[in-house]
Amino acid sequence: MKGLVIKNTGSWYTVLTDDGQTVESKIKGNFRLKGIRSTNPVAVGDRVGIVTNQEGTAFINEIDDRRNYIVRKSPNLSKQSHIIAANVDQAVLIVSVNYPVTSTTFIDRFLASAEAYRIPVVLVFNKTDLLDDDDLRLQQMMVHLYETIGYQCLQVSAVTGTGIDDLRQVVNGKISVFSGNSGVGKSTLLNLLIPGVNLRTAAISEAHQMGMHTTTFSEMLRIPGGGWAIDTPGVKGFGAYDMQPEEICGYFKEIFHFSKNCRFNNCTHTHEPGCAVLQAVNDHYIAESRYNSYVSMLSDKDEAKYREPF
Numbered sequence: 001m002k003g004l005v006i007k008n009t010g011s012w013y014t015v016l017t018d019d020g021q022t023v024e025s026k027i028k029g030n031f032r033l034k035g036i037r038s039t040n041p042v043a044v045g046d047r048v049g050i051v052t053n054q055e056g057t058a059f060i061n062e063i064d065d066r067r068n069y070i071v072r073k074s075p076n077l078s079k080q081s082h083i084i085a086a087n088v089d090q091a092v093l094i095v096s097v098n099y100p101v102t103s104t105t106f107i108d109r110f111l112a113s114a115e116a117y118r119i120p121v122v123l124v125f126n127k128t129d130l131l132d133d134d135d136l137r138l139q140q141m142m143v144h145l146y147e148t149i150g151y152q153c154l155q156v157s158a159v160t161g162t163g164i165d166d167l168r169q170v171v172n173g174k175i176s177v178f179s180g181n182s183g184v185g186k187s188t189l190l191n192l193l194i195p196g197v198n199l200r201t202a203a204i205s206e207a208h209q210m211g212m213h214t215t216t217f218s219e220m221l222r223i224p225g226g227g228w229a230i231d232t233p234g235v236k237g238f239g240a241y242d243m244q245p246e247e248i249c250g251y252f253k254e255i256f257h258f259s260k261n262c263r264f265n266n267c268t269h270t271h272e273p274g275c276a277v278l279q280a281v282n283d284h285y286i287a288e289s290r291y292n293s294y295v296s297m298l299s300d301k302d303e304a305k306y307r308e309p310f
Contacts, residue, residue, distance in 0.1 A: 001058075005046045006220040013042055013060060015050055025050050028059035043069060044218040044230055045086040045175065068117050070177065085177040085218065085230045090120045092171065092229075094180035094189060096127045097139045102181050104142070108293030110179065111151065112251035116243060119177075122152045122170050126185040129157040145287055149254050158188040168193060171223055177230040190231055194221050199231065248297050249277075254286055255294055270295065 003023070007014035013025045027042060028051070042048065047064035069086040091114050095102035107123070114121045123146055125139055143153045154170065156163030170176075171193065180186045187199040221229045243251070249269060250256050255277055259267065263274025272278075280286045 001050050001052065003048060003050060004220070005042060005044050005048055005060075007217065008040065008042070008044050008219075009217045013048075015048060015058065015060070017050070023050060023052065023056075023058045025058040025060050028061045040083055043083040043086045044220055045069075045088060045177075047087065068119055070114060070117050070119055072113070084179065084232050087175065088119060088177045088230065089174040090122060090170075090176050092122050092124055092167075092176045092178045094124050094126050094178060094184045094186045096181075096184045097125065097131060097142065098135050099127055099130050100181060100183045102184060104289040105293050105296060106181065107146075108252070108290055109297065112248065112293075112297060115251040115253070116247075122154065122176075124163075124167060124189070125153065125155045126158060126189060128155050128162055129159045145290075149290075156189070158185050158192055161192075164189075164192055168225075171227055171229060173226040175220075175228045175230070177232060179232050182233075187231070190221065190229055193229065194223060197221055243297075245298050248294060252290060252294050254280075254290065258286065268298070270298070 001017055003015040003017035003021075005013050006016045006022070011026065013027075015023050015025045017023060025048075042060055042063060046066065048060045049062035049064075050058040050060050052058040066086045068088065070084045070088070070091060071081040072084060091110075093107065093110050095107060111121055123143075125143065128136075128139070131139060139155065143155065147153050152170070154163050154166050156167055158164070167189070178186050178190060191197060191199055218230060218232045221231060223229055245268070246266070249259050255269065258276045258280040259269060261276035262269070262272070263276075264272055267275050267277070269275055269277035277286065277291075281288060281291045
């Protein structure tokens with residue numbers, strides 16, 4: 001029997017079968033994917049084969065080839081990855097300029113990870129209603145930066161409803177994985193997009209201006225009118241998992257564009273003479289924040305980087 005994994009609670013997987021049943025399933029035996037060291041060999045969005053038993057549950061005994069997936073470093077096992085979702089059309093990254101602050105480093109690392117797995121990203125700037133004039137100017141600058149690079153950006157408010165219709169259009173008919181730091185309003189936005197889903201939300205910590213985790217597992221949710229939203233736990237950081245240093249430049253669109261004019265083919269864009277990337281940073285064609293994110297990913301051999309919020 002074939003089906004789609006629509007929920008993963010860690011030990012159990014809910015599979016929506018092709019004939020419309022939902023079956024609670026476990027992995028059969030020591031099931032591992034070739035070439036991927038992952039803490040979760042089966043992910044939400046996977047197409048799987050299952051074998052049912054007399055108890056009404058099932059074992060997953062095969063996974064179809066994935067067209068894509070997106071990973072982050074496992075928070076518990078530093079040398080393994082955690083697959084956030086598989087077989088998606090796009091990622092929707094929810095960010096906030098304040099309450100809490102989403103750093104450009106976090107955004108850039110997420111974008112680079114998505115580029116590595118060929119997943120388009122839409123940036124959604126939430127909590128616009130809470131921003132003062134300075135915050136709004138900063139948000140406009142960030143939107144201008146990322147739109148210039150080539151990423152679609154939306155400015156929304158889950159409280160006032162600003163931009164929510166635009167967000168509905170973006171996700172309509174597509175499989176979208178929703179991600180972001182804890183506290184940015186991801187669950188609140190999903191509650192608006194999918195009436196009746198009633199995802200749990202929580203206020204951010206006043207002391208540290210950081211969000212608290214309210215989503216503890218990944219789940220696919222049907223969007224009225226068509227499409228799926230994959231809700232994922234809030235994440236603190238992305239690293240250069242399974243990326244070679246010389247590949248990272250390719251995941252920063254504008255840095256890759258200028259790198260073609262470097263004097264040396266193996267230029268790292270950090271110190272070499274005749275480096276077109278360094279010249280572009282000097283001339284403000286590449287944002288200093290983006291360049292700093294690139295350099296920080298080059299130094300990700302320090303495993304501790306994966307465990308710290310950015």
